[in-house]
Amino acid sequence: MAVGKDIIKAIHEEIRSNLRIMHVCGTHEAAIAKHGIRSVLPKELKIVMGPGCPVCITPAGEIDCAMDLAAEGKIITTYGDLLRVPGSKGSLESADGDIRIVQGIHKAVEIAKNTDKEVVFISVGFETTVPTVAATILQNPPENFSILSCHRVVPPAMQWLLDQGEADLNGFILPGHVCAVMGYDEYEQFPVPQVVAGFEAEDLLLGLYMLIKQINNGEATVENAYPRAVTREGNTKAKALMYDVFTPCDIEWRGFPVIPGSGLELKREFEKYDALKRFNKTIPHIEKRSACICDQLLRGLAEPTDCPLFGTACTPRSPVGPCMVSHEGACKIWHQYHR
Template identity: 70%
Template sequence: MATGDELTAALRESVDRPYTFMHICGTHEAAIARTGLRSVLPEGLRIVMGPGCPVCITPQGEIDAALEFVDKDCIVATYGDLLRVPGTRGSLESSGGDVRVVQGIHKAVEIAEKTDKEVVFISVGFETTVPTVAATLMGRPPENFSILSCHRLVPPAMQWLLEQGEASLDGFMLPGHVCVVAGYEEYEQFPVPQVVAGFEAEDILLGLLMLVKQVQEGRCEVENAYPRAVCREGNRKAKEIMYGVFEPSDVEWRGFPVIPASGLRLKPEYECYDAQKKFDIEIQHVEKTRGCICDRVLRGVAQPTDCALFGKVCTPRTPVGPCMVSHEGACKIWNLYHVRHL
């Protein structure tokens, strides 16, 4: 691979007009901010963030459902990023219930094996994390274990963004982690330049250069700038396991409406592990928090510093919206690295 300096020089020579590309991965945003990559990009080349943080796109209604499990005296287990995401009446961290941070579903199952209490795992994530969850459920955990499936699929959200056209995008940088599992065949349906990119500064610069070249040459295809980890078909075994346990469903994303076939629910043969059905909990739509612009940040039409609450009322310790909570959330990333503008 060319060096960062060589790729930066090539970009500066190539950019002949304004370009706007969107990435859909919180790890990409963290890498861009940490390395100060935007400061070396040629004028007119913008890379904006999209709905690439699975915690951030979890709607408030699902957080409220997690709090209902606390009310029912369940042990609630989940990833640390989800603890301080605000619900209508507080967060899991402030709930006063038995809420435990785990590194994955297997640790939540270990808790269930050592107690008679009901254990509910709040299971979030894109295609990257679903196969592990599916494999664990295939192993038939104890009867006192269940999950709230908050999983999402990336391609349907991309389709929604393209249909709206509100961000005026020239192309997408596809999420490397997701594509390791899912591959990129499904993205070939979209008539827009796309490049799968890794997470080093050179990976991202190469991805941007390839996107610019596609636009200039009038091509709309999926190119792979991350072949050391990603292939077109992805991990077939992981996908077989995932779709052996889950099936697509219509779900709401935070900042988006209900997007058809963009979520994953348990298949009938695994419904005994569906916490929502087990405890008869209905997920309600909740209107967004006044003043918070997480919804617009997740759609790529605003940046964190456009928000009047950013770094003032809304901080990582006192978050108003989820983008200030997760380590993959744009607001928390910008706050950490003191980013003030694109």
């Protein structure tokens, strides 16, 4: 704890102006809230959340597509977090059909091996989860198995945020889990201060201190405050596996437009496992139809308590928006720790 206090003191001594720092990791938001980090920071330093929750940025059109597949008699397998994410006509939890919660793609494959029905796995996640999916596809799963690829990669979304400039950001805390797989060399293209941080209180405080030092020195580089898990090049075997099976594609994020190169789709040689191509489906664009401000939260423009629905019409028991659903969603985290 003494180390944490020393870093807090150093942050207060170094702060010289109003700063807005964005993290792009739902686990970082959970750690920040759990440890009360915002409460010990100078009032001039504001940490905002970005598109760091893969469940939260899954758009309504992908949920609708999965619901349509279920209605057609396919067995839909998914992580529990995705079950209550709203589409335009409800959620998977309220959908007709055979929808099953699984712990991972390997469990979905087991289901496919024991049925004649088509089994679709909703494959969600950032780069952290993709290598496991790629390895499974390379093992030639059953002919009745396919995936709805909802994977996304972080750097193009950061590029979009920087291009828009709407959140007036001074720097980024980079996601430790993603960087453990991907490394951080691809973030060096961005002309803004960045630090890879871990998930303990001291990790995050050190990351913030390093960012403030960069800003004060007029620097814009990528530093690593999480060297026990992250290297510049990342896990080269996992990255090679990922790009053996997947290729970048343009894809919509909830709260964002279509971001070029920000999605991952199966390569041509693996198209038989692509549920969209297999069943001739497309992902519809769904316009926002509620007062939920998840779109603003995911772009760093608002906080959960700014939403008129937070804690009243929208709670973890009856979520209106995806940020109240996932354990990495800002609204659910704030509902747990900020009450």
